[in-house]
Amino acid sequence: MGYYVRKILGFIVTLFLVSVITFLVFQILPGDPALVILGVDADPVQIEALQRTMHVDEPVVERYVSWVGSALHGNLGISFRYQKPVSGIIADCFSVTALLALFTLVLTILIGLPIGIWLAKHDKAKYIVPFSLVSQLGVSIPSFCMGILLISIFTVKLRWFPSLGFTPWSQNPLACIKGLFLPSFSLSLGTSAVLIRYLRVSIISEQKLDYVRTARSKGLDENTVLQRHVLRNSLIPVITIFGMLVADVLGGSIIIENVFSLPGIGKLIATSIATRDLPLIQGLVMYLACIVVVCNASVDLLYSLIDPRIRLL
Amino acid sequence: MKRNFPLRRYFSNIHFAIGFYMVMTVVSLMILGFFYIPYDPNAIDIAHKLQGATTAHILGTDQLGRDIFSRVLVGTRVSLLIGILVVGFGVLIGTPLGALSGYFGGKTDEVIMKVIDTQMAFPGILLALMIIAVFGTSLQNTVLALGLMSIPRFTRIARSGFMKYRNAEFVQASRARGASHARILVLHILPNIVPELLVTASLGFASAVMSEAGLSYLGLGMQPPNPSFGKMLSEAQNYILQAWWYVLIPSVAISLLVMGFNLLGDGLQSINQQ
Amino acid sequence: MEKERKAILEIEHLHLDYRIGGRFCHAVHDVSLTIHSGEILALVGESGCGKTQTALACMGLQPESAHIGKGKIYFEGRELLSQSKQQWNTLRGKGISMIFQEPMTALNPLVKVGKQIEENGRNHGLGKIQARESTLSMMEKVGLPDVGRLYSSYPHQLSGGMRQRIIIAMALINDPPLLIADEPTTALDVTIQKQIMSLMKTLNKELGTAIMLISHDLGVVSHLCDYVHIMYAGTIVENGPVHMILNKPLHPYTKGLLGSIPSYGKKDQRLDSIAGIVPSLENRPQVGCQFYNRCTQRMASCKNISPHATMRDGHMVACHLYPEEA
Numbered sequence: 067m068g069y070y071v072r073k074i075l076g077f078i079v080t081l082f083l084v085s086v087i088t089f090l091v092f093q094i095l096p097g098d099p100a101l102v103i104l105g106v107d108a109d110p111v112q113i114e115a116l117q118r119t120m121h122v123d124e125p126v127v128e129r130y131v132s133w134v135g136s137a138l139h140g141n142l143g144i145s146f147r148y149q150k151p152v153s154g155i156i157a158d159c160f161s162v163t164a165l166l167a168l169f170t171l172v173l174t175i176l177i178g179l180p181i182g183i184w185l186a187k188h189d190k191a192k193y194i195v196p197f198s199l200v201s202q203l204g205v206s207i208p209s210f211c212m213g214i215l216l217i218s219i220f221t222v223k224l225r226w227f228p229s230l231g232f233t234p235w236s237q238n239p240l241a242c243i244k245g246l247f248l249p250s251f252s253l254s255l256g257t258s259a260v261l262i263r264y265l266r267v268s269i270i271s272e273q274k275l276d277y278v279r280t281a282r283s284k285g286l287d288e289n290t291v292l293q294r295h296v297l298r299n300s301l302i303p304v305i306t307i308f309g310m311l312v313a314d315v316l317g318g319s320i321i322i323e324n325v326f327s328l329p330g331i332g333k334l335i336a337t338s339i340a341t342r343d344l345p346l347i348q349g350l351v352m353y354l355a356c357i358v359v360v361c362n363a364s365v366d367l368l369y370s371l372i373d374p375r376i377r378l379l
Numbered sequence: 380m381k382r383n384f385p386l387r388r389y390f391s392n393i394h395f396a397i398g399f400y401m402v403m404t405v406v407s408l409m410i411l412g413f414f415y416i417p418y419d420p421n422a423i424d425i426a427h428k429l430q431g432a433t434t435a436h437i438l439g440t441d442q443l444g445r446d447i448f449s450r451v452l453v454g455t456r457v458s459l460l461i462g463i464l465v466v467g468f469g470v471l472i473g474t475p476l477g478a479l480s481g482y483f484g485g486k487t488d489e490v491i492m493k494v495i496d497t498q499m500a501f502p503g504i505l506l507a508l509m510i511i512a513v514f515g516t517s518l519q520n521t522v523l524a525l526g527l528m529s530i531p532r533f534t535r536i537a538r539s540g541f542m543k544y545r546n547a548e549f550v551q552a553s554r555a556r557g558a559s560h561a562r563i564l565v566l567h568i569l570p571n572i573v574p575e576l577l578v579t580a581s582l583g584f585a586s587a588v589m590s591e592a593g594l595s596y597l598g599l600g601m602q603p604p605n606p607s608f609g610k611m612l613s614e615a616q617n618y619i620l621q622a623w624w625y626v627l628i629p630s631v632a633i634s635l636l637v638m639g640f641n642l643l644g645d646g647l648q649s650i651n652q653q
Numbered sequence: 654m655e656k657e658r659k660a661i662l663e664i665e666h667l668h669l670d671y672r673i674g675g676r677f678c679h680a681v682h683d684v685s686l687t688i689h690s691g692e693i694l695a696l697v698g699e700s701g702c703g704k705t706q707t708a709l710a711c712m713g714l715q716p717e718s719a720h721i722g723k724g725k726i727y728f729e730g731r732e733l734l735s736q737s738k739q740q741w742n743t744l745r746g747k748g749i750s751m752i753f754q755e756p757m758t759a760l761n762p763l764v765k766v767g768k769q770i771e772e773n774g775r776n777h778g779l780g781k782i783q784a785r786e787s788t789l790s791m792m793e794k795v796g797l798p799d800v801g802r803l804y805s806s807y808p809h810q811l812s813g814g815m816r817q818r819i820i821i822a823m824a825l826i827n828d829p830p831l832l833i834a835d836e837p838t839t840a841l842d843v844t845i846q847k848q849i850m851s852l853m854k855t856l857n858k859e860l861g862t863a864i865m866l867i868s869h870d871l872g873v874v875s876h877l878c879d880y881v882h883i884m885y886a887g888t889i890v891e892n893g894p895v896h897m898i899l900n901k902p903l904h905p906y907t908k909g910l911l912g913s914i915p916s917y918g919k920k921d922q923r924l925d926s927i928a929g930i931v932p933s934l935e936n937r938p939q940v941g942c943q944f945y946n947r948c949t950q951r952m953a954s955c956k957n958i959s960p961h962a963t964m965r966d967g968h969m970v971a972c973h974l975y976p977e978e979a
Contacts (some may be wrong), residue, residue, distance in 0.1 A: 080497055214626055294772075299762070319503035321593045374809065
C-alpha cells in the first residue's frame with residue numbers, strides 16, 4: 067500500500083507545482099497586465115473590466131487559490147479573443163491532438179518494436195553502427211522539417227495524400243487516417259528511434275540474466291525463450307520510456323499541427339500566443355501539463371501491474 | 380606513431396568524427412559570413428524572386444528575391460549564437476543546482492529535484508512558449524525561454540556526478556584536511572564531471588538549435604526580416620510548388636547542426652566510457 | 654565390490670576454450686569423467702576452475718564465445734556435441750536437468766513459480782492437466798508446504814531455500830536420469846544448505862536420479878556423494894571414491910582444500926588456506942603443472958612438465974609427487 071500512497075502523493079505534488087509555475091509565469095507580466103494585453107490605447111472601461119476579471123488588486127496567494135479552485139471546477143476563464151470559456155475551446159480541439167498522438171504512438175510501436183527486437187537478436191557490430199547513424203537521423207531531423215519534406219514529396223509531387231487539413235473520424239475514417247498519416251509519421255520517426263534504442267539495450271541486458279539460462283535449460287527453443295520470458299520482462303523498462311514518449315509526441319504536435327494545419331491544441335497555442343490571448347494560453351499550458359502528469363502516473367500504475375515486485379518497494 | 384596524433388582516440392570514434400565534420404561545416408559557413416556575404420541578406424529584389432541556383436545566387440533566391448546563401452550565412456550565426464547562450468545559461472544555473480543536490484542530498488536534494496522534475500510535465504517547447512507568450516518575442520526572451528528549458532539536463536547530470544564523488548576517498552581526504560564545502564565542490568569534484576558536462580552541453584546545444592528553429596518556425600523566435608532557419612522554413616513552405624530547394628536548404632541546415640551536435644555528444648559519451 | 658552399473662554420462666577428453674586476444678585459452682582442459690545411474694558425483698574446486706563450464710557443456714549451454722575443441726560427451730551412449738539444436742532442446746529438462754547457483758535470480762520474476770515448473774513438463778509432452786498434477790506432486794516431493802497456494806506465488810515472495818526447492822522441482826518434473834546441480838546451496842544459509850543437501854540425497858534415493866554436484870566446498874559434498882573429482886584450473890587433478898579422497902588425499906591441492914574445512918576436530922588448530930588464487934584464463938601456463946605457483950611441495954620438474962594421471966591407492970591423481978609406475 068505504501069507504494070501507491072507515495073506515488074499518489076508525488077502525483078499531487080507534481081500537479082501542484084505545475085499549477086504554481088503556470089500561475090506565476092503569468093503573474094510576472096511586465097507592467098500592468100491589462101495594459102499589456104489590451105494595448106496602450108485600449109478603452110479604459112475595457113481595461114477596468116479586465117482588471118476586475120484578473121483580480122489584480124488581490125494578493126497573489128488569494129488569486130492563486132481562486133484560480134486553482136475554479137480550474138478544479140473546469141473553469142479556466144474566458145478567452146479574450148473568442149469570448150468563450152477556455153475549457154470549451156480546448157475540448158473542441160482536443161480530439162484532433164488526441165487522435166494525432168494516438169496515431170503517432172501506434173506508428174511508433176509498429177516501427178520500433180520489430181526493428182528493436184530484430185536488432186537485439188542480431189547483436190553484431192555490422193548492424194549496430196549503421197543503425198545508430200540512421201537512428202541519429204531519426205532523432206536529429208526536426209519533425210517539422212521532416213513534415214514539410216514529406217508534404218513536398220507525397221502530397222505535392224506524388225499526390226498520395228490529401229492536402230492540409232483535418233477530417234473528423236466520425237465524418238470519414240479513411241480520410242481521417244489519410245490526413246493524419248503524414249503528421250504522425252513525421253513525429254514517429256524520432257520517437258521510434260528512441261524506442262528502438264531502449265528496447266535493444268533492454269532485451270540484450272535481459273538476455274544475460276540467469277532466469278533466461280534456466281528457461282533454456284528446460285529445453286525451450288530460442289523463440290519461445292524470447293517471447294515468453296525475455297520480451298515481456300524487457301518491455302517493463304520500455305514502458306517508462308513510453309510515458310516520456312507521450313510527452314514528446316504532445317510537444318512535437320505543437321509544431322507539427324501548424325505544419326499540417328491541423329486544428330488541434332498546438333495550432334490553438336500558436337494562434338493564442340500571436341493574439342496574446344493569455345487566459346487561453348494559461349489554460350492550454352495547464353491542460354497539456356496535466357495530461358503529461360496523468361500519463362506518467364498511469365505508466366507508473368501499469369508498471370506495478372505488470373511487475374509484481376514493484377508493489378513491494 | 381600514435382603519440383603524434385593525440386586526438387586519434389576521438390576521431391577513431393565514428394560518431395564523434397562525423398559529428399565533428401558536420402559541426403565544422405556549419406562553423407566554417409559562419410566564419411565565412413564574418414568576412415564575406417555576397418548580398419545584403421535583407422535586400423529585396425522582387426524581379427528575381429524564387430530563382431533556382433544560378434551563378435549569381437548559388438542557392439537561389441526567396442520569395443522576395445533575397446539571396447538565400449547570404450541568409451544562410453547569417454542564419455548560422457544566429458543559430459550558433461543562441462545555442463551557445465542557451466547552453467551557457469543551462470550550465471551556469473543547472474550545474475550549481477545539481478551540485479548542491481548531489482553533494483548535500485537529503486531534503487535539499489528532494490526539493491531541488493522535485494522542482495526540476497516538474498519541468499518534465501511541460502512537453503517539448505511548451506514552457507518556452509509560455510514565457511514568450513508573457514514576455515513577447517525577442518532574442519533575449521528566446522534565450523531565456525530555451526535556457527530555462529535546458530536547466531534540468533545539466534542539473535541531473537551534475538547531481539549524479541556529485542553524488543558519485545561526494546564520498547570518494549580524495550574528497551574525504553580533503554575534508555579531513557579541513558577544506559570547505561565550496562572548495563571541495565569546485566576544485567575537487569567539479570573537474571571530474573567536466574567530461575560528462577561536455578557531453579550534456581553538446582546534446583543540449585542540439586536541442587537548443589532544434590527548439591529555436593521550432594520557435595521561429597511558429598513566428599515566435601527571431602523577428603523578420605532577420606534570417607533564421609525556422610523562419611526561412613515556414614516562409615519556404617508556402618512555395619513548395621514553385622521552389623522545392625528553398626524548403627530543402629533550411630531543413631538541411633537545421634538537421635546538419637542538430638545531428639552534428641548530437642553525434643558529437645554521443646561520440647564523447649562513448650569515448651568517456653572507454 | 655563394485656557393482657556393474659550403467660554409465661549415464663561419459664565425458665571424454667573435453668576441451669573448452671575462449672579466444673582472448675587472438676589466443677585460445679583453456680577453461681576446461683582434457684577433462685574426462687563418468688557418472689553411473691543413481692550415483693552422486695561431486696566436482697570440487699575453487700571458483701574459476703572450470704566446473705561450471707564443464708557442466709554447461711553437458712547441457713549445450715556454454716556461452717556463445719566458448720569453443721569446444723576436442724572431446725566427446727556421451728549421454729546414455731549417445732554423443733551430444735554433434736547434436737542439432739532441436740535434439741539439444743529435447744534433451745534439456747528431460748534427459749539432463751540443471752539447477753543453478755543463484756536461486757534469487759534463476760527464476761523469472763514475472764511468472765508464477767508454479768507456471769515455471771509446469772512449463773518444463775508442458776515443453777516435454779505433458780498435457781495441461783497432467784502437467785499441473787505433476788507440478789503439485791513434485792512441489793510436495795521437494796518438501797514445499799501448502800503447494801496449492803505456493804503454485805501461484807511469485808519468486809520474490811519466497812525465501813531463498815523455497816526458491817531453490819522450486820528450482821529442484823522444476824528440474825525433476827520430467828524425471829530425468831541425470832541432474833546437474835551447480836553450487837545449489839552456496840547462496841543459502843547454512844541451516845537451509847543442510848536441508849537442501851539432504852533433500853537432494855533423498856531424491857537421489859527415491860527417484861534414482863544420478864546427480865553431478867558442483868561445489869567449491871569439500872565439506873558440504875562429502876556427506877552426500879559417492880565419487881569426487883577435484884578440479885583445478887580446468888583440469889582434473891585427483892578423483893576417486895569419496896572416502897578415499899577424504900581419508901587419504903594425495904594431491905597438494907586436495908590437501909589444501911581439506912585443510913581449509915573448519916571442523917570440530919581441529920578446534921585449536923590453525924585453519925589452513927591455500928595461498929593465492931586460481932590464475933585467470935589468460936595467465937595460465939601453457940606447460941607444466943597449473944598448481945605450480947601455489948603449491949607448497951613444488952619441484953623443478955613441475956614447472957615445465959605437465960603431470961600425467963596415475964593410479965595410486967585406488968584413486969587417480971595427476972601430480973609429479975606420484976610418478977607413473979614403470
